[in-house]
Amino acid sequence: MAMTMVEKILAKASGKSTVTPGENIWVNVDVLMTHDVCGPGTIGIFKKEFGEKAQVWDREKIVLIPDHYIFTADKRANRNVDILRDFAQQQNIKYFYDISDRSDFKANPDYKGVCHVALAQEGHTRPGEVLFGTDSHTCNAGAFGQFATGIGNTDAAFILGTGKLLVKVPATMRFVLNGEMPDYLLAKDLILQIIGDISVSGATYRTMEFAGQTVEKMTMEERMTLCNMVIEAGGKNGVIAADETTFKYLQGRTDKTFESFHTDENATFYSDRSYDVTKLEPVVAKPHSPDNKELARNCKDVKIDRVYIGSCTGGKTSDFLHAAKLIKGHQVKVPTYLVPATQKVYEDLFSLKHDGKTLSEIFLDAGCIEPAAPSCAACLGGPKDTFGRLNEPEICVSTTNRNFPGRMGNKQAQVYLASPYTAAASALTGYVTDPREFM
Numbered sequence: 001m002a003m004t005m006v007e008k009i010l011a012k013a014s015g016k017s018t019v020t021p022g023e024n025i026w027v028n029v030d031v032l033m034t035h036d037v038c039g040p041g042t043i044g045i046f047k048k049e050f051g052e053k054a055q056v057w058d059r060e061k062i063v064l065i066p067d068h069y070i071f072t073a074d075k076r077a078n079r080n081v082d083i084l085r086d087f088a089q090q091q092n093i094k095y096f097y098d099i100s101d102r103s104d105f106k107a108n109p110d111y112k113g114v115c116h117v118a119l120a121q122e123g124h125t126r127p128g129e130v131l132f133g134t135d136s137h138t139c140n141a142g143a144f145g146q147f148a149t150g151i152g153n154t155d156a157a158f159i160l161g162t163g164k165l166l167v168k169v170p171a172t173m174r175f176v177l178n179g180e181m182p183d184y185l186l187a188k189d190l191i192l193q194i195i196g197d198i199s200v201s202g203a204t205y206r207t208m209e210f211a212g213q214t215v216e217k218m219t220m221e222e223r224m225t226l227c228n229m230v231i232e233a234g235g236k237n238g239v240i241a242a243d244e245t246t247f248k249y250l251q252g253r254t255d256k257t258f259e260s261f262h263t264d265e266n267a268t269f270y271s272d273r274s275y276d277v278t279k280l281e282p283v284v285a286k287p288h289s290p291d292n293k294e295l296a297r298n299c300k301d302v303k304i305d306r307v308y309i310g311s312c313t314g315g316k317t318s319d320f321l322h323a324a325k326l327i328k329g330h331q332v333k334v335p336t337y338l339v340p341a342t343q344k345v346y347e348d349l350f351s352l353k354h355d356g357k358t359l360s361e362i363f364l365d366a367g368c369i370e371p372a373a374p375s376c377a378a379c380l381g382g383p384k385d386t387f388g389r390l391n392e393p394e395i396c397v398s399t400t401n402r403n404f405p406g407r408m409g410n411k412q413a414q415v416y417l418a419s420p421y422t423a424a425a426s427a428l429t430g431y432v433t434d435p436r437e438f439m
């Protein structure tokens, strides 16, 4: 029977030869990830249901990543990390990326940063596997040809104890992106365009599979940006077939063997859409919804108070490289916050050069605020002392993924979601700006 890539992955994980959309199946889990926000709740349920002394199903398949509320004086936030640490020690969890020295994190080789980017950089995102995480943007890992999706604490606690989960097989919506990517567009523009076209509920409980020449030519970081935001369309997961680009990225990051799956030519799709990317323009999602799509050039009268470049969606090395290319030689007109997703990205800012200058030199010369320590930071608001948090009803252009009221702090604040190019161009003018003005 012809199947999509995700159906094949789920069939393998459930020990079946075929599965069909809508079918409920038990799958064996390859990786479970949790972080400081949901980890303590997950651990609490695990202990209550399986017993105080219960052992996790597999200490090598659990990844604990503190990343959300890290650089804060908030006692409850700090306590959450302590709970993760106690559990990791008690269970001898193999992958716990701790913060052992919060006052001087830069010297700490263990801390990673935002979980979704850290999972990829540390080689936990492997084709053909099943990854669950207690975070809605776990779908990011679909970029590696993996079935990856977010779950709640109860499901995660069940996995901790059993290594299994009951899943309904999602139907697949395919998005074929063809054409040479114009140099003013980034993957963020494509995903904002798609979400704007299908709405925030357009892919509810479905797989969004991205294919076509444009996707095949994308780097892994750009593929991650596409898959990261499928949840903003309600998608269960996003997926892109693994290829040489994927294998090259994984080289040296994992020594585990994996199997990659491909969608059959005659597979059945819930829907099949095509885009010619050469016809698209830079877009933003206006307040207060990721599907509130508008051309960036139509928002040129929107005066802004700040720009934020960061998060799992828009805080990767290439996101900063793109922003730096545009900013180089100019001065920003509004406070511009830079939050690298991970420690590795942070280090890249100080070592990677463009036109003879490191990215951090380019940003500082342009008047940006010094790059912050890697974490989720203001992407989801956080405690009042969080770096970059919108504590006032300000207007912000951001490379993050959500702009619902209050998402980045103040409930009256307005967030325009944009690509790193558009965010950089907006920083240079103080208005929402189409990056073509600087190209």
Ligand code: SF4
Residues within 6 Å of the ligand: 068, 114, 115, 116, 135, 137, 310, 311, 312, 313, 375, 376, 379, 380, 400, 401
């Ligand atoms: S960076 Fe933002 S979207 Fe990504 S995991 Fe952190 S809070 Fe969630």
